[in-house]
Amino acid sequence: VKTITIRDIAKRAGVVPSTVSVVLNGKAKEMRISDRLANQIRVIAEEMGYYPNQTAVSLRTGKTKMLGLIIEDISNIFFASLAKIIEDEADSIGYKVVYCSTENNDDKGCELIKMLSLRQIDGLLITPTNGMTLEISKLLEKKKPVVLMDRYFPYLNAPCVLSDNFTGIKDGVEHLLHKGHNKIAFVTVDLDQIQMHERERAYFETLQSHNIETKNNWTLKLPYKCKPAEAIHKITSFISSISGLQAIIFATNYLGIYGLDSIRQLGISIPSDLAVICFDDHDIFRLHTPGITIIEQPIKEIAMNSIQLLMKQFENKELAVNELQVFKKPKLVIRAST
Amino acid sequence: VKTITIRDIAKRAGVVPSTVSVVLNGKAKEMRISDRLANQIRVIAEEMGYYPNQTAVSLRTGKTKMLGLIIEDISNIFFASLAKIIEDEADSIGYKVVYCSTENNDDKGCELIKMLSLRQIDGLLITPTNGMTLEISKLLEKKKPVVLMDRYFPYLNAPCVLSDNFTGIKDGVEHLLHKGHNKIAFVTVDLDQIQMHERERAYFETLQSHNIETKNNWTLKLPYKCKPAEAIHKITSFISSISGLQAIIFATNYLGIYGLDSIRQLGISIPSDLAVICFDDHDIFRLHTPGITIIEQPIKEIAMNSIQLLMKQFENKELAVNELQVFKKPKLVIRAST
DNA sequence: CTGAAAGCGCTTACAG
DNA sequence: CTGAAAGCGCTTACAG
Numbered sequence: 001v002k003t004i005t006i007r008d009i010a011k012r013a014g015v016v017p018s019t020v021s022v023v024l025n026g027k028a029k030e031m032r033i034s035d036r037l038a039n040q041i042r043v044i045a046e047e048m049g050y051y052p053n054q055t056a057v058s059l060r061t062g063k064t065k066m067l068g069l070i071i072e073d074i075s076n077i078f079f080a081s082l083a084k085i086i087e088d089e090a091d092s093i094g095y096k097v098v099y100c101s102t103e104n105n106d107d108k109g110c111e112l113i114k115m116l117s118l119r120q121i122d123g124l125l126i127t128p129t130n131g132m133t134l135e136i137s138k139l140l141e142k143k144k145p146v147v148l149m150d151r152y153f154p155y156l157n158a159p160c161v162l163s164d165n166f167t168g169i170k171d172g173v174e175h176l177l178h179k180g181h182n183k184i185a186f187v188t189v190d191l192d193q194i195q196m197h198e199r200e201r202a203y204f205e206t207l208q209s210h211n212i213e214t215k216n217n218w219t220l221k222l223p224y225k226c227k228p229a230e231a232i233h234k235i236t237s238f239i240s241s242i243s244g245l246q247a248i249i250f251a252t253n254y255l256g257i258y259g260l261d262s263i264r265q266l267g268i269s270i271p272s273d274l275a276v277i278c279f280d281d282h283d284i285f286r287l288h289t290p291g292i293t294i295i296e297q298p299i300k301e302i303a304m305n306s307i308q309l310l311m312k313q314f315e316n317k318e319l320a321v322n323e324l325q326v327f328k329k330p331k332l333v334i335r336a337s338t
Numbered sequence: 339v340k341t342i343t344i345r346d347i348a349k350r351a352g353v354v355p356s357t358v359s360v361v362l363n364g365k366a367k368e369m370r371i372s373d374r375l376a377n378q379i380r381v382i383a384e385e386m387g388y389y390p391n392q393t394a395v396s397l398r399t400g401k402t403k404m405l406g407l408i409i410e411d412i413s414n415i416f417f418a419s420l421a422k423i424i425e426d427e428a429d430s431i432g433y434k435v436v437y438c439s440t441e442n443n444d445d446k447g448c449e450l451i452k453m454l455s456l457r458q459i460d461g462l463l464i465t466p467t468n469g470m471t472l473e474i475s476k477l478l479e480k481k482k483p484v485v486l487m488d489r490y491f492p493y494l495n496a497p498c499v500l501s502d503n504f505t506g507i508k509d510g511v512e513h514l515l516h517k518g519h520n521k522i523a524f525v526t527v528d529l530d531q532i533q534m535h536e537r538e539r540a541y542f543e544t545l546q547s548h549n550i551e552t553k554n555n556w557t558l559k560l561p562y563k564c565k566p567a568e569a570i571h572k573i574t575s576f577i578s579s580i581s582g583l584q585a586i587i588f589a590t591n592y593l594g595i596y597g598l599d600s601i602r603q604l605g606i607s608i609p610s611d612l613a614v615i616c617f618d619d620h621d622i623f624r625l626h627t628p629g630i631t632i633i634e635q636p637i638k639e640i641a642m643n644s645i646q647l648l649m650k651q652f653e654n655k656e657l658a659v660n661e662l663q664v665f666k667k668p669k670l671v672i673r674a675s676t
Numbered sequence: 677c678t679g680a681a682a683g684c685g686c687t688t689a690c691a692g
Numbered sequence: 693c694t695g696a697a698a699g700c701g702c703t704t705a706c707a708g
Contacts, residue, residue, distance in 0.1 A: 005701060016679050021703055032677045051456040055396045056701035059684050075422035077415055084413035087439055096436050101425055118389040343685060354695050359687055370693050394685035397700050
């Protein structure tokens, strides 16, 4: 099956290919081509079922109308949700998106940036790993449109859109304090990522600013990629090790799931009025967690804002300083308990 | 920042661009280019940080090394999991993947096929909606490599890789019968998709083949995109409407989640020994469902097999008849109860 | 108003 | 062994 090109149409219309190109790109007026001829060309193109070869267009124009989405893991519900909103937004401006998972592996992440660059991707949305700093700074030098999401590098002048992790946890802590819970534990994950640091910092600083006692052994740091059984065990013994515990904050929902489930599953006796707050990634989990308070990630806001920042770069607009680091505040959602 | 092309290297090496191309494509031997020169060219390319422009390669060769993944919704954990495995598999053979969500909308699905085609995508992996039949048959005509996943059209000769939904439910039913449960309800979703029909058929036929009574009002069909609250309500009253109910099968995990959660959440009194089986999509859910039996979707097998079938088509191999419709059997996973 | 030409960066058949 | 040329399908600056 031969594909229809601009030449085929030109031949049929009795004009030269460039005329067809001009018409089909809506520049007929500009080039003062008669309406009659322009229309005729459009009709023929339609009849012949012509679609421009995007590869050829890309080679010529240098634009692929494709976005690269580099995330930790597409099968993770947080990133999958992000991916959906990004797909929708990209679609609305005529872009398709190529996704790639870093699996939090620096080398893989850097490789992905290279791969996508040589495919002439127009812009990159990245949830970076720490080891990607250099590669990202190269992109910035090349003026390649790029937006970091969810994580950022303090010393890199890259546009980024983030959860306001600090305020999220701060709000959570203050919610608990307001309810009269002063003895609050904190469960997090041992990941050297800025967002995890921010959450931990918020936990300590908020309590301190309210003159509430904090103790290091009220904090549990689970290894990244901790096996569920191990996580459950550690969380359980952690909880029972603190007498008079009134509340617990899970700094990631991943742990939250294991944690809450573990509690139910093992039937551990914890105070039935233990207040639980969990940093959350997605809607779906809320169904499973009656009685807990969710710090809801502003996924939609992050995704939409990221695309906007990318578009500004496409238009060669300078980003204002206050657009370089955008913080989207999580929302506290209180689930009715059973 | 100027990008390095084959010409720059040629100039530096004192040869003509085609020589560089030949060497860099590993055809130096073939073209009887001296090892010394070949090496020199490779070194220069390396030094200059050369990467071939994929767009140009694509235009010339007609291959983009990109796959299109058309699914219902990337934010759905089933498809996200599929997407991850497909990403990995594609990566291992040097392909990137562009994803698009149909949202079960026929028009959108057809549009996506067109969009991806004009981007010269090398092959398509599709979980089709019913209305995509025509567009897919066009692809087949054009000999465009395509594999349908998870769903298929009985009258379309397209390669497809599917869950063996019938056997999955059949195994589930027989598992229940074996345990001595004869009064089994079935909760499904009102979607005109072949896999849902197969699951329902398996429920009825398996019971009938064992001479077990079935009644139509032991089946609940929820509307697609039923709101959680509504689903919970319907499932709850459905369960309590059947006296002496011994077991229940959820034909999708989506419902399963709502269903099980609803039971807990509303504290409805159901027989504590009610056996529950749920068609499942992904690992993560199993954590939430102690005591139920999962019919586990063979996601990994489907994804890997699909890529293989696509590759065969890339190599212009004819597919054997038994490769045209591949059924991957779900696995029964019995979760320890609390 | 319209046409001829150059060129995006590459690969490959062809000629020496 | 190596080089010159054509061409993938398009867009755009240029010339009439």
